[in-house]
Amino acid sequence: MHSTFFLPTKILFGSHSLQKLSEQQLPGKRALIVISSGKSTRSFGYLDQVEDQLKKANVSYEVFDKILPNPILSHVREGAAFAREKGCDFVIGLGGGSVIDSAKAIAIMATNEGNLWDYIHGGSGKGKPMLKKPLPVVAITTTAGTGTEADPWLVITKEETNEKIGYGNDETFPVLSIVDPTLMVSVPPHLTAYQGFDALFHSTEGYLNKIANTFSDQYSLEAIRLIGKSLPAAVKDGKDLKAREDVAMANTLAGMVETFSGCISEHSLEHAMSAYHPELPHGAGLIMISKAYYTHIAENHIADDRMIAMAKALGKADAKDAMDFVHALVALQKACAVDDLKMSKYGITEEELPLMVQNARENMGGLFGVDPMTLTDGDCLKIYQQSFR
Structure with a gap:
């Protein structure tokens, strides 16, 4: 019986736990909030709640809102470039698994050179080692599906070659995850x-x-x-x-x-x-x-x-x-x-x-x-x- 237990993520679980975000020791002072391209994150007020919590914590932010249900490499590239341009020092994934996976990928590519596929193992990936730590990630899940708030993994599709591949390592765990079931009642x-x-x-x-x-x-x-x-x-x-x-x-x-x-x-x-x-x-x-x-x-x-x-x-x-x-x-x-x-x-x-x-x-x-x-x-x-x- 040889096993290793490693889960370096603080998880806040429970209804209305999002309201405790401002009380946490956040990993930076300028966040990139990654959300989906759909309307629900805004229309149900989830983005407003996060923005209010960040303001209480004196954290500034930018919003990147292009993530698809099956996230794609081009949006990872775009999000990482946006994070660098705006000087963001951590990433918040607010949404379902595709959004949080994308937040992890954007966090990797905001600090590392080249393309995510340089680091991917499998398919046309080059399997290179990730040389720099990604930006810290905060995961706020609005769905109950992938469990990506409690693991290091992300799955992205390289759309031009139909390659949908997972990636992750010890550096890609979220530093903080919030699992608030009240954010899930709107899921059809x-x-x-x-x-x-x-x-x-x-x-x-x-x-x-x-x-x-x-x-x-x-x-x-x-x-x-x-x-x-x-x-x-x-x-x-x-x-x-x-x-x-x-x-x-x-x-x-x-x-x-x-x-x-x-x-x-x-x-x-x-x-x-x-x-x-x-x-x-x-x-x-x-x-x-x-x-x-x-x-x-x-x-x-x-x-x-x-x-x-x-x-x-x-x-x-x-x-x-x-x-x-x-x-x-x-x-x-x-x-x-x-x-x-x-x-x-x-x-x-x-x-x-x-x-x-x-x-x-x-x-x-x-x-x-x-x-x-x-x-x-x-x-x-x-x-x-x-x-x-």
């Missing part, structure tokens, strides 16, 4: 579901990962339990604050799973889908392939005891075999009204599926290396084909 039902399943799969993949350990196991099972218990309620009534709190906690725990263990090839397969079709929400893509993916694991008896433990955590107390997890997963998808998602609705064609297998292997191949099984290209194609509608 379908996105609540997509994000909740993303958090679920971070937990299930981390539990099945070959490097799973005692630390990650505890967080995985509790995150799975909370999602099974409360995600349907949060989808049904977005103002159910208790359900929102449970799902938000599950999401942050799932981020810790990402820190202490990590994703496996299910995420590689989805990243290829949304790299080619960036309008596909990441969580929706994961839902689409999940039944076939976990059925493959169950039918091949790869991790029966762990599949049974996940089924019990998800609410199936009498689980006795690996397929019980798949049954519990499908039941949760039905309860959240996301059991009939179609790849074809987002422009994916059957002819593209072999290309996506290749893309997944070339750009996020490292995740296949920590699978509990050996997944061949034929296996991947079969999972895609069984999932296609």
Whole structure:
């Protein structure tokens, strides 16, 4: 039993915790606030709240508001140049996973030379070492999906080559994260579901990962339990604050799973889908392939005891075999009204599926290396084909 626990992030969790931002020791005096290109951050008053807190703390700020749901490299370049031009000494990511991931990437490139892809491992990345510390990052999450407030990882797409690749190291953890469920009540039902399943799969993949350990196991099972218990309620009534709190906690725990263990090839397969079709929400893509993916694991008896433990955590107390997890997963998808998602609705064609297998292997191949099984290209194609509608 050899494990390392390293989480250098202060996390403020709880309803209305954003109001404590001004009381914290912030890592600079001039912030770049990174938000999405949509309207919700402004229209729901979340940006106003952050600006008010910064004013109370005597911190000046600039706003960069171009981030897409699947963030792209060109916006990282633009945001980093803007941060340097305006003399920002730390970055605040205010939004969902795409925004906070972008904030981390912008923080890296605000202090380092060249292009983010100089440091990326995989695909056309050059894999160079990051020579300078990034700007400090403060993460304020308005969704419960990626857990990026509690891990060092970021995922960006190089749009001209359809490469969607993750990156991170010990320097890219947020220094401070605020998880305030009251900022999540405005998320519409379908996105609540997509994000909740993303958090679920971070937990299930981390539990099945070959490097799973005692630390990650505890967080995985509790995150799975909370999602099974409360995600349907949060989808049904977005103002159910208790359900929102449970799902938000599950999401942050799932981020810790990402820190202490990590994703496996299910995420590689989805990243290829949304790299080619960036309008596909990441969580929706994961839902689409999940039944076939976990059925493959169950039918091949790869991790029966762990599949049974996940089924019990998800609410199936009498689980006795690996397929019980798949049954519990499908039941949760039905309860959240996301059991009939179609790849074809987002422009994916059957002819593209072999290309996506290749893309997944070339750009996020490292995740296949920590699978509990050996997944061949034929296996991947079969999972895609069984999932296609």
